[in-house]
Structure formats: C-alpha cells, structure tokens
Amino acid sequence: MPHAIPPTTSLMRESALRTLQIEQEAIGHLQAKLDEHFDRACELILACKGRVVVTGMGKSGHIAGKLAATLASTGTPAFFVHPGEASHGDLGMITRSDVVIALSNSGETSEVTALLPLLKRLGVPLISMTGRAHSTLARHADAHLDSGVDREACPLDLAPTSSTTAALALGDALAVALLEARGFTAEDFALSHPGGTLGKRLLLCVKDVMHDGERLPSIPLGSPLRDALLEITRKGLGFTCVTDPQGRLAGVYTDGDLRRTLDHHYDLRDVLVDDVMTRPGKRIAPSMLAAEAVRLMEESKITALAVVDDEQRPIGALHMHDLLVSGVI
Structure with missing residues (x-):
C-alpha cells in the first residue's frame, strides 16, 4: 500500500x-x-x-x-x-x-x-x-x-x-x-465575573486597595522640608499629605515637587514644606471606583492620590502600582 x-x-x-x-x-x-x-x-x-x-x-x-x-x-x-x-x-x-x-x-x-x-x-x-x-x-x-x-x-x-x-x-x-x-449592563456582567479583569475594574473601590493607618504618609503644615523627604522615603509612595491644624488636607508634596524645588536652588535646610508643596493636591473619596482613580491619575499625569473623608481629612493613599497589582489596569 x-x-x-x-x-x-x-x-x-x-x-x-x-x-x-x-x-x-x-x-x-x-x-x-x-x-x-x-x-x-x-x-x-x-x-x-x-x-x-x-x-x-x-x-x-x-x-x-x-x-x-x-x-x-x-x-x-x-x-x-x-x-x-x-x-x-x-x-x-x-x-x-x-x-x-x-x-x-x-x-x-x-x-x-x-x-x-x-x-x-x-x-x-x-x-x-x-x-x-x-x-x-x-x-x-x-x-x-x-x-x-x-x-x-x-x-x-x-x-x-x-x-x-x-x-x-x-x-x-x-x-x-x-x-x-x-x-x-457592564456592571451586571461584572457581578457574575468578580474574578475577571472587568469585574475588578467595576467592583473594586479605592478603599479596597489604599494604604491607611501607619502606612499613610502625612506631615503637618509648618514642617521642615527634610521631614517631608523623610516621610516620603519611609512610606515609599512618592508623596506625602500635608495637613492643616484641623487635620484636613492642605496639599501634597511629591517627588515632582522635589525636582522643582531643586531647580529653584533652594537651601533645603531652611525650606518649609508650606513654601514648596502643591496646593490643594489631587484627592479622591474612598468609595469611588478604583477605575475612576486610574482615570484621574492618567488625566493629571500623576502616580499617587490622597484619599480623604467627607471632612477632607486624609485617611489613605493610593499609588498606581497598587492598581496594577490588583488587576484594575
């Protein structure tokens, strides 16, 4: 054959x-x-x-x-x-x-x-x-x-x-x-696919992935710039919240702010964070969808956000890396 x-x-x-x-x-x-x-x-x-x-x-x-x-x-x-x-x-x-x-x-x-x-x-x-x-x-x-x-x-x-x-x-x-x-709707679809990418994008809230408690970077107004740098280094999120005497978010100091500070040739030993921080600072509510936080970060070209309560007091910090790890992006 x-x-x-x-x-x-x-x-x-x-x-x-x-x-x-x-x-x-x-x-x-x-x-x-x-x-x-x-x-x-x-x-x-x-x-x-x-x-x-x-x-x-x-x-x-x-x-x-x-x-x-x-x-x-x-x-x-x-x-x-x-x-x-x-x-x-x-x-x-x-x-x-x-x-x-x-x-x-x-x-x-x-x-x-x-x-x-x-x-x-x-x-x-x-x-x-x-x-x-x-x-x-x-x-x-x-x-x-x-x-x-x-x-x-x-x-x-x-x-x-x-x-x-x-x-x-x-x-x-x-x-x-x-x-x-x-x-x-897409939200209905997400409810039956909680483990999928779409489910995470539509169901995960900021409070589910934010850093809070001792992990929240924060310093009060009037602090020396060196305190802000130490807080950024300790918490590792690339920024720190700056609060007023009532505990409300007055602004943020970020890695980008540090570069701008250096560009102005300040003597860092004499600078207060009040003089060089970003006011009022981007912020987001804990109940907002994590996907909304992604959109805000992309539009503002930033990598971190302060999370505030109804009284505008910082209760958490959110970094783009957290959203990547959680599967939102």
Whole structure:
C-alpha cells in the first residue's frame, strides 16, 4: 500500500482558507433565517420564571454547553443538561417553570428526541435549534431556530464544522438579543465575573486597595522640608499629605515637587514644606471606583492620590502600582 504524500504548506493554508470561507458563508446565510420563530424564542425566555435548560448530544452538546454558559453570564440563568443523563434521572433538574433549548443538527438525535414526551407532559416550552426545519425536534418545538448549512467545511461533508459554527453564532445572537432586551449592563456582567479583569475594574473601590493607618504618609503644615523627604522615603509612595491644624488636607508634596524645588536652588535646610508643596493636591473619596482613580491619575499625569473623608481629612493613599497589582489596569 503506497504511503500518502504529505501536503505542502501552501496546500494546508489553502485548506484553512477554504474552511474559513465556507464557515463565513454559513454564518452569513443565518441572517435570512431569523424570523418570527426567533422572536418567539426570545419571548419564551424573557417570560421564563425558572431557568433555561440547554441540551444537546456530541458536538451539538459542546455548543449547547457554551450557549448555557453565555446565557448565564449575560443575565439569563441557564445550565446544561446532558440528554443521555436526563433520561436516567437528570430530567428531575427540569421544572415546569423552565424553558428548554435543544440542539441537534439533524433534529433526529435519539437521546434528544427521547425527551420530547417528558417535556410535553411537564408542559415545558421547547426551543429547538436544528439544521432541518421538518425534523422531529423542530416539529415538536414551540419555536425553531434554523441553523442549517449548505455543506460542512470538512471535505468529506461529515465532520460537524460549518454546522457547529452556525449553531454557535446563532446561540450568540440569541444571548445578545436577550442581553439587550433585559437592559443588561457592564456592571451586571461584572457581578457574575468578580474574578475577571472587568469585574475588578467595576467592583473594586479605592478603599479596597489604599494604604491607611501607619502606612499613610502625612506631615503637618509648618514642617521642615527634610521631614517631608523623610516621610516620603519611609512610606515609599512618592508623596506625602500635608495637613492643616484641623487635620484636613492642605496639599501634597511629591517627588515632582522635589525636582522643582531643586531647580529653584533652594537651601533645603531652611525650606518649609508650606513654601514648596502643591496646593490643594489631587484627592479622591474612598468609595469611588478604583477605575475612576486610574482615570484621574492618567488625566493629571500623576502616580499617587490622597484619599480623604467627607471632612477632607486624609485617611489613605493610593499609588498606581497598587492598581496594577490588583488587576484594575
């Protein structure tokens, strides 16, 4: 038996480009298939008092799992149930107040169609996503989403490729339509992604990352400049707060102020911090979002901020490095 000749790099690239072209066409054809059934599917899900249960077998099951995850993270409570396991007990996870989305390219997958009598008995609304509008699953659904493709990208027209891509895109279209209908915001998204970068940007407050207590650099008005330099060195934040007799923030003295002081050739032994500090100094409230602090620092071209209470008394200090470490930037 002769050995197969390995394809050249150019042939493999041509194959990849052909695959992308076929799958791009498959997604493009979906636009003409969005009809009243899509509207009905959205209405069923928006009216759902329980959760959206997504199911599918094989490659469709993988797409179903991703759809469930996308719905859950964008304001539509959802989870995936394996159809094979559903027939052996997991169907108890589905209640009368739920909506089921079932994926099957053929619409005839036995593990999925086996659930139809049980779903009908419960009276659970069913949304199908198949490539065949006249399949068993499509005919018994309350709303059918047509994800059919003309051909698979696989040259044998066997391996699910274009069909799974189309189902994935159609699922995303459904999730985004529901997201917008619910008025879902970036803040809502962050609440379900507290560990992600967006969650940190939207949920982390200045008080969560600021230096306070003994770590707060601060000296009173009338202090010699050398005291300010010592405080900056001890606390390592590149600045110190300067407070008035009532404990309120009168200004700040920073590394940048030190350079300007040296430029004026002052005798540092005789200079008071009052004469060379920045007044009134940039400040921020502890309840403000850390992301807002980043914006203020970037606009002002500074790397640190004083954190003050309602009486304008310094209670903390925030450095750009703290925001970097916390994942806000």
